[in-house]
Amino acid sequence: MTDAQRNALKLAMPWLVTIAMFAIWELACIAFNIQEIVLPRPSRIFAVSVERWSILLDFCLQTLWTTAIGFGLAIIGGVLIGLAIGASPFVYSGLYPLLIAFNAIPKVAIVPILMIWLGVGAAPAIITAFVISFFPIVVNVATGLATIEPEMRDVMRSLGASNYEILTKVGIPRAMPYLFASLKVAITLAFIGSVISETVGGNRGIGFLMLSAGARNDTATTFAGLFAIAIMGVLMYALCAWVEKRMTGWAFRGELVG
Amino acid sequence: MAGTESAVAPLVEMSGVSLAYGRGKEQTLALADATMNIAQGEFIAVVGPSGCGKSTLMKLVTGLLPATSGTVKVHGEVVKRPIKGVGMAFQNATLMPWRTTRDNILLPLEVVEPHKRRFRANRGEYVERVEKLLASVGLGGFGDKYPWQLSGGMQQRSNLCRALVHEPEILMLDEPFGALDAFTREELWGVLQKLWMERRFTCVLVTHDLREAVYLADTVYVMSKRPGRVILKREIELPRPRTLEDTFKPGFVDIVHDLRDRIHKEHA
Numbered sequence: 001m002t003d004a005q006r007n008a009l010k011l012a013m014p015w016l017v018t019i020a021m022f023a024i025w026e027l028a029c030i031a032f033n034i035q036e037i038v039l040p041r042p043s044r045i046f047a048v049s050v051e052r053w054s055i056l057l058d059f060c061l062q063t064l065w066t067t068a069i070g071f072g073l074a075i076i077g078g079v080l081i082g083l084a085i086g087a088s089p090f091v092y093s094g095l096y097p098l099l100i101a102f103n104a105i106p107k108v109a110i111v112p113i114l115m116i117w118l119g120v121g122a123a124p125a126i127i128t129a130f131v132i133s134f135f136p137i138v139v140n141v142a143t144g145l146a147t148i149e150p151e152m153r154d155v156m157r158s159l160g161a162s163n164y165e166i167l168t169k170v171g172i173p174r175a176m177p178y179l180f181a182s183l184k185v186a187i188t189l190a191f192i193g194s195v196i197s198e199t200v201g202g203n204r205g206i207g208f209l210m211l212s213a214g215a216r217n218d219t220a221t222t223f224a225g226l227f228a229i230a231i232m233g234v235l236m237y238a239l240c241a242w243v244e245k246r247m248t249g250w251a252f253r254g255e256l257v258g
Numbered sequence: 259m260a261g262t263e264s265a266v267a268p269l270v271e272m273s274g275v276s277l278a279y280g281r282g283k284e285q286t287l288a289l290a291d292a293t294m295n296i297a298q299g300e301f302i303a304v305v306g307p308s309g310c311g312k313s314t315l316m317k318l319v320t321g322l323l324p325a326t327s328g329t330v331k332v333h334g335e336v337v338k339r340p341i342k343g344v345g346m347a348f349q350n351a352t353l354m355p356w357r358t359t360r361d362n363i364l365l366p367l368e369v370v371e372p373h374k375r376r377f378r379a380n381r382g383e384y385v386e387r388v389e390k391l392l393a394s395v396g397l398g399g400f401g402d403k404y405p406w407q408l409s410g411g412m413q414q415r416s417n418l419c420r421a422l423v424h425e426p427e428i429l430m431l432d433e434p435f436g437a438l439d440a441f442t443r444e445e446l447w448g449v450l451q452k453l454w455m456e457r458r459f460t461c462v463l464v465t466h467d468l469r470e471a472v473y474l475a476d477t478v479y480v481m482s483k484r485p486g487r488v489i490l491k492r493e494i495e496l497p498r499p500r501t502l503e504d505t506f507k508p509g510f511v512d513i514v515h516d517l518r519d520r521i522h523k524e525h526a
């Protein structure tokens with residue numbers, strides 16, 4: 001095999017594996033005569049997706065924008081709290097234990113409370129997405145700041161730099177790759193958050209679609225919803241990974257030299 | 259009080275300086291009773307075994323650490339916070355990987371007054387200064403490169419440039435060549451000597467290489483094992499500029515041997 005062929009194969013691998021997986025699934029359903037209500041064949045799921053694509057798209061967009069708003073808020077909140085925790089030992093010792101305790105709460109448990117406060121609709125989904133995705137951002141940003149080399153700090157301090165200057169000239173650029181790395185994780189979590197909220201008590205969105213289809217024994221539509229979430233998740237992850245590469249190329253190469 | 263009795267007061271005066279890290283039972287004495295004077299424009303080297311408090315000594319002189327006892331004075335004033343007009347370079351070059359070499363070297367000018375105030379308006383002038391400095395250490399044309407694109411020796415040259423670009427009065431070097439191979443290290447001795455002879459800043463070089471100390475310094479201070487004490491002060495009166503050939507000549511070799519003997523006796 002030439003290098004070009006190897007590379008082409010490497011790029012094709014995820015698609016090949018996906019296709020193989022669907023083929024095995026399809027064949028297994030036929031071979032074992034599995035009922036559609038238990039596990040629909042992939043071809044049925046695609047057919048249903050095409051058939052009902054306008055409502056799928058509509059509900060996907062609903063989920064996408066609640067997720068995006070929750071995620072955006074998580075970035076803002078996560079960066080601010082992460083910077084505060086990373087920059088100040090007092091904020092760190094005050095907030096960090098609380099954050100860990102809060103992160104340990106299963107987020108599905110707060111959805112009913114949010115619904116009591118905010119009613120059914122987009123607001124609980126946005127807040128759940130926010131709450132579930134901001135923790136990794138906080139931790140990563142704080143880690144980026146906390147791991148500034150002591151020598152770098154000494155160089156800055158001996159130049160007479162203020163804490164603010166150390167933060168803006170060293171801390172924030174250094175925390176950037178940590179931030180972008182956390183976004184990939186956080187966007188996936190944000191999706192989980194909004195879908196959980198829609199499932200527990202929503203009236204729109206892909207989570208709601210799956211729940212109501214499930215209640216009607218329309219398993220194929222439920223699976224179509226599942227695929228839609230997976231596709232959105234992969235696309236958003238890819239977007240975050242691309243932004244990460246663009247913004248912090250130095251961090252990938254810098255490691256090699258140390 | 260010092261001003262009246264001697265014509266030139268030393269730039270840095272340390273008297274009976276000790277430093278202990280931690281507190282209570284955990285306390286470790288890193289530096290004990292250090293007394294030394296450094297004259298304006300003098301090049302001193304501090305040698306001693308690892309962990310004897312050399313880096314601690316540097317942090318005390320620059321005011322990054324407060325002394326546990328004793329006093330450090332610079333320009334006759336007791337040092338209480340980080341002093342102005344210092345350049346520092348460490349063994350690891352700590353260049354910022356997100357900045358080009360040029361922008362790394364511009365950093366002190368963005369932070370230190372009076373440059374900070376005029377930086378935006380006069381960027382061109384400062385960039386020119388950086389280019390000249392880069393050329394003088396043999397890095398002409400490398401300004402656009404990122405640190406990871408430079409070899410270890412080139413990174414250390416850039417590090418020296420960053421430490422000197424704001425024309426500090428005192429240059430602090432903490433084992434700056436410790437991680438380099440012997441050839442590169444000896445090349446950089448020459449670079450540093452040249453910069454010093456042109457600019458005559460006061461320089462404190464921490465090293466564990468006796469040849470390096472004797473090659474570069476006017477005065478070599480030898481420290482004992484932890485807790486570090488100054489056990490020997492030796493003036494090096496070899497003419498300058500010193501060359502690598504000189505380091506193999508009897509006058510030079512004798513001094514190195516002599517220092518080594520004294521250190522071995524002390525540690526035996």
Ligand SMILES: Nc1ncnc2c1ncn2[C@@H]1O[C@H](COP(=O)(O)OP(=O)(O)O)[C@@H](O)[C@H]1O
Nearest residue numbers: 279280288307308309310311312313314315484
């Ligand atoms: N921040 C610190 N906290 C506690 N102990 C320290 C700290 N920094 C240095 N030490 C201790 O002080 C001693 C002197 O350290 P240092 O000045 O770095 O030595 P050197 O530079 O000569 O190798 C060492 O034994 C080291 O373990």
Ligand SMILES: [Mg+2]
Nearest residue numbers: 312313314432
């Ligand atoms: Mg040291």
